[in-house]
Amino acid sequence: MSTESTSAIVRNQVDLLDFIDWTGVECLNQNTSHPFPNAVKQGYREDEGLNLESDADEQLLIYIPFTQVIKLHSIVIKGPEEEGPQTVKLYTNKEHMGFSNVSDFPPSDTLVLSPENLKGKPVILKYVKFQNVRSLTIFIEDNQSGSDITKVQKMILQGTTVETTDMKGLKKIEDH
Amino acid sequence: MVLEATMICIDNSEWMRNGDYSPTRFQAQADAVNLICGAKTQSNPENTVGVLTMAGKGVRVLVTPTSDLGKILACMHGLEIGGEMNLAAGIQVAQLALKHRQNKKQQQRIIVFAGGPVKYDKKVLEMIGKKLKKNSVALDVVNFGEEDEAKAEKLEALVAAVNNNDSSHIVHVPAGSNALSDVLLSTPIFTGDGEGGSGFAAAAAAAAAGGVSGFDFGVDPNLDPELALALRVSMEEERARQEAAAKKAADDSSKQDKEGESTSQDATMSENVGTSASESENKKDDLMDDENALLQQALAMSMDDPAATVTTRDTDMSEAATDDQDLALALQLSVQEGAKDQSGQAEMDKLLADQSFVSSILASLPGVDPNDPSVKDLLASMQNQAEAEQKKDEDKAPKEDDK
Numbered sequence: 001m002s003t004e005s006t007s008a009i010v011r012n013q014v015d016l017l018d019f020i021d022w023t024g025v026e027c028l029n030q031n032t033s034h035p036f037p038n039a040v041k042q043g044y045r046e047d048e049g050l051n052l053e054s055d056a057d058e059q060l061l062i063y064i065p066f067t068q069v070i071k072l073h074s075i076v077i078k079g080p081e082e083e084g085p086q087t088v089k090l091y092t093n094k095e096h097m098g099f100s101n102v103s104d105f106p107p108s109d110t111l112v113l114s115p116e117n118l119k120g121k122p123v124i125l126k127y128v129k130f131q132n133v134r135s136l137t138i139f140i141e142d143n144q145s146g147s148d149i150t151k152v153q154k155m156i157l158q159g160t161t162v163e164t165t166d167m168k169g170l171k172k173i174e175d176h
Numbered sequence: 177m178v179l180e181a182t183m184i185c186i187d188n189s190e191w192m193r194n195g196d197y198s199p200t201r202f203q204a205q206a207d208a209v210n211l212i213c214g215a216k217t218q219s220n221p222e223n224t225v226g227v228l229t230m231a232g233k234g235v236r237v238l239v240t241p242t243s244d245l246g247k248i249l250a251c252m253h254g255l256e257i258g259g260e261m262n263l264a265a266g267i268q269v270a271q272l273a274l275k276h277r278q279n280k281k282q283q284q285r286i287i288v289f290a291g292g293p294v295k296y297d298k299k300v301l302e303m304i305g306k307k308l309k310k311n312s313v314a315l316d317v318v319n320f321g322e323e324d325e326a327k328a329e330k331l332e333a334l335v336a337a338v339n340n341n342d343s344s345h346i347v348h349v350p351a352g353s354n355a356l357s358d359v360l361l362s363t364p365i366f367t368g369d370g371e372g373g374s375g376f377a378a379a380a381a382a383a384a385a386g387g388v389s390g391f392d393f394g395v396d397p398n399l400d401p402e403l404a405l406a407l408r409v410s411m412e413e414e415r416a417r418q419e420a421a422a423k424k425a426a427d428d429s430s431k432q433d434k435e436g437e438s439t440s441q442d443a444t445m446s447e448n449v450g451t452s453a454s455e456s457e458n459k460k461d462d463l464m465d466d467e468n469a470l471l472q473q474a475l476a477m478s479m480d481d482p483a484a485t486v487t488t489r490d491t492d493m494s495e496a497a498t499d500d501q502d503l504a505l506a507l508q509l510s511v512q513e514g515a516k517d518q519s520g521q522a523e524m525d526k527l528l529a530d531q532s533f534v535s536s537i538l539a540s541l542p543g544v545d546p547n548d549p550s551v552k553d554l555l556a557s558m559q560n561q562a563e564a565e566q567k568k569d570e571d572k573a574p575k576e577d578d579k
Contacts, residue, residue, distance in 0.1 A: 028310065028311060028312060029309075029310045029311075029312075032340065032341055055309065055310070055340070056306040056307075056309045056310045057306070057310065059310075095280070096280045098275060098311055099310060099311060100275070
């Protein structure tokens with residue numbers, strides 16, 4: 001595709017934050033004083049002090065429905081070195097999953113985050129599997145150090161929409 | 177009005193045969209369950225409730241979460257008592273039943289009635305609690321029946337492990353004359369995290385309290401406020417009258433000095449000096465139209481009995497005052513002035529005699545029409561009397577001057 005700097009948006013891709021349907025967002029096992037919007041919403045996620053934290057144990061289950069069908073290209077997960085997530089499984093179009101049925105079907109993709117990823121390097125996903133995404137479930141299975149609490153400082157989903165292409169998001173190709 | 181799916185875990189173990197809760201522990205529990213089901217379904221029509229038993233041959237789901245109250249109540253019939261309560265399995269099955277609820281938007285809640293002893297240890301219960309918290313399930317525990325230190329401690333630990341933002345509660349109900357359901361009515365299990373609960377719960381609480389006859393007159397203010405008010409007022413009047421009579425006897429000697437001051441004019445507008453018992457009865461009937469009755473009584477008193485003593489003024493202004501702001505203000509004014517100076521009475525007389533002032537007061541009283549002929553008559557007669565009083569004062573003054 002294209003070479004990208006560590007935190008720049010990939011060419012042609014758009015930050016899918018605007019297409020998240022916030023009324024249906026659910027995050028299981030989150031600490032209510034450190035909830036999911038801390039990691040995702042504009043302004044909150046830039047703040048280093050505001051994290052998404054897990055509560056009873058280190059796993060987190062995040063369900064994100066979208067307002068329209070999207071294609072997911074890559075994902076950026078930023079977190080602290082120790083308590084940042086390590087194994088992350090993504091499931092598409094499965095409603096209302098619980099911790100008990102994460103193992104019932106195979107994930108659309110499994111990511112193992114390295115410390116570089118935690119600093120902001122995007123992880124490119126298996127694009128073919130994310131062509132027609134209505135909702136995304138992110139299962140954070142464990143964290144880097146194996147501690148009891150997983151912390152996520154920032155999460156960015158990058159991709160494109162299927163029905164409408166946002167012309168503003170399309171970046172001009174310089175070297176053509 | 178939280179949208180909730182609730183699973184109620186009933187204890188039908190052998191320990192529920194005991195009669196320390198009337199009539200038996202099992203019956204008390206059944207009543208409480210019925211009450212909870214009713215409250216939940218009433219607070220939000222989309223709420224669902226399910227029931228399962230924890231003892232007997234094994235954990236058995238009697239009815240899966242449904243909003244049909246009839247179905248829930250029906251399944252409570254014909255339950256058999258036996259076996260031992262299996263708390264862990266019960267909670268886990270309840271969690272599973274909630275997971276497969278039809279409306280995924282509902283919050284999940286489990287209510288456990290723990291009557292028999294708990295055989296699991298604290299660690300296991302805490303693990304279960306954590307799992308519930310992880311899946312955002314709230315838990316309410318009703319600890320009744322068997323009482324031992326360990327049981328209470330274990331259940332407290334369980335609820336503490338589940339608790340997230342005060343959504344889970346534990347209630348300990350000791351054996352006694354109070355029914356299990358009555359005790360539960362006042363707990364957060366019913367009132368639901370301080371939302372103010374459902375009207376159902378509040379009404380049931382009132383009815384329960386009324387049944388225990390916590391009221392002075394055996395009349396529920398919720399059911400019949402006017403009657404209750406009338407009874408209360410007449411009771412206070414009678415008390416005040418008796419006080420007044422006592423004081424009157426004591427102050428008889430000083431009465432001579434205070435002659436002609438007609439202290440009853442407005443200072444005693446609300447008090448019952450000189451009223452006969454029949455007057456209070458009339459008042460009871462009249463109180464249906466509050467302002468009119470009070471006004472008439474006040475005017476009647478000022479006409480009838482100028483011989484009241486000053487000291488009785490103090491008794492019980494509150495009943496009239498509560499009914500009308502203007503009246504209260506006038507009363508306070510009159511009390512202050514009367515307390516200041518005896519001769520201030522003359523000023524009051526003048527004020528009242530000033531018809532415009534009186535009619536302005538009357539006009540501001542709701543429900544009183546100054547053009548109403550009866551009111552006019554009263555005013556006229558009052559004015560005459562006021563003039564007569566003034567004349568008397570004037571006569572007295574020159575007489576004293578002469579001396």
